[in-house]
Amino acid sequence: MLVVDKTLFIRKHENDVILVQVYVDDISFGSNNNILCEGFIAVMQGEFKMSIMGELTYFLGLQVKQLKHGTFLNQSKYCFDLLKKIKLEDCKEVATPIATNCLIDADEVGQPVDSTKYRRLIGFLLYLIASRPDIQFGVCLCARFQANPK
DSSP, X not given: OOOOOTTEEEEEETTEEEEEEEETTEEEEEESSHHHHHHHHHHHHHHXXXXXXXXXXXXXXXXXXXXXXXXXXXXXXXXXXXXXXXXXXXXXXXXXXXXXXXXXXXXXXXXXXXXHHHHHHHHHHHHHTTTOGXXXXXXXXXXXXXXXXX
16 A cells, blocks of 8 residues: 555545644644544544634735635645745736746856746745646756756
């Protein structure tokens, strides 16, 4: 059996399931049965001093919207915060970030940029791919030039 995430716990009881995600000192949980959630809360509060913050709305850069017909995730706040961090919040939007048939070679005579900042930006953008697969090609193309960005 392959264990991928040691911080995600799943418990099934007949047709019901409860999922518990632990991240540092935060716990997010949910179930298709409110009785399982209430039981989990009772057990946890019996063992630990904790407060229930209510319905999950933001977690690890993901905005969460729970509706009757599904749970929806987006990263618009993460994206806007990223643009502010790199001072591009007033930039112009485009429908397609880059053509997939574009060939880009290393620019040997270009102006060098801070490689630490460049790698940090690539890391932010790689995380953003979770909800924006349309930018994956452009981000991965830029990631190829992390060793000597210009």
